[in-house]
Amino acid sequence: MAYPDLRSFLADLGDDLLHVRDEFDPKFEIAAVLRSLPADAPAALFENVRGYPGARVAGNLFGGRRRVARAFGTTEERLAQTWLDNKQRAIPPVAAKSIPVQEVVHRAPDELLPLLPILTHHEKDGAPFITTGVVLCTDPVTGRRGMGIHRMMIKGGNRLGILLANPPLSQFHANAEAKGEALDVAIALGLEPATLLASVVRSGPLGPDKMAVAGGLRGDPVELARALTVNVEVPARAEIVIEGRILPGVREPEGPFGENTGYYFSNVSPVVEVTSVTHRDNFIYPGLCPWSGDVDTLLSLAAGTELLGQLQTMVAGVVDLDLTGGTAGFSAAIAVRNCPRHEVRRLVMLALNLDKRLKTVTVVDDDVNIRDPREVAWAMATRYLPERDTVIIGGAEGYVIDPSSAGSSVGSKAGFVATRGAGPEFDRVTLPAAALAKAQALLATLRN
């Protein structure tokens, strides 16, 4: 189902949206709620944000696969396949007929914080950070569009620190710098689910236009409009757009910031000089607490499902893949059916090499629930022999936010083959179906 914008998605959630009417502070308090929500909790809309009368903050939009499946009009079981099918049909963006995101325009704002309830998440964070800003720009060399989520630190005045750890944006910025030019950017905040998810799809240097991917995921083109002060197209129905330029040759300390790894991370990063902020009437600011279930779902779809699709075209018998929650996409479990051990080893090496951020992968048979850490640990404990079943790849690129490879750009990777043999020693315990059904019926009455 194509939601035109974030507010129509929220309106459709009904009981699956928690309206928080008590006052909450954007400094720590909203992040604490987002961090504390249990798996599969409703999305949350904070309607009384301290210091920001009339402003609303939304969060936990993707907590749990159930809500994402709903956003794509499918079921949890069919989510991966629906995603892969829809992604195939690229639908290019179109020019917007109306531009709600420019209903209110602040030209050359002196300060960002008084305008937007940007959250401070963790105790040692150096400042409030924007965590769901989809940064849009075009390559000054090829004209290709790029977009991705990049964290941004509020530095005071009209300046933002931006972490550009990944292409294509890091490359576009390098290309602009090589010409001595600033890079025009627009930062879209508060997008409907498909466009936000498309923004973090791993695309590679020759990848598709992510706006067309978003259109395919939605089944409807994204409507774009020209930004007011920079040469970038922006989603016309975003809640907020920050326009600005990444300055050439400028690097400043940025952080500390409690990252998706669960650790603080500081960097020396480029700086955005903001030229304008536009937003809808009664805008909704999107919150995303790092190292939360929200992040797990984003990564699991945009990176995990992508990798699953690639691997299925290369190795027969790949059934499912899950990026393990809480690992910032560094660990994955893969389920296979009838896949010989030598093929599993090839699969391990492919997975670790295709996704540069993936550091460990565990392959199990598809009788194991890869979304249940107890089951994966059980397969490791009973089907894996360290000397026989470990694949190590040395000299790999380390990922900048991974504390274990801090101070060095070189990391290493490992794969664990935890598939069973065919012998009677792997005869998994069972219970009669009728007895299990009776037990389920009892549990259902206890839950009600």
Ligand SMILES: Cc1cc2nc3c(=O)[nH]c(=O)nc-3n(C[C@H](O)[C@H](O)[C@H](O)COP(=O)(O)O)c2cc1C
């Ligand atoms: C929640 C989240 C936060 C991210 N933060 C950053 C960031 O601060 N800096 C960065 O370079 N990449 C960040 N990324 C990754 C980029 O958005 C990602 O590399 C890019 O969109 C992937 O597209 P690509 O294959 O075209 O590089 C983040 C991804 C997610 C899901």
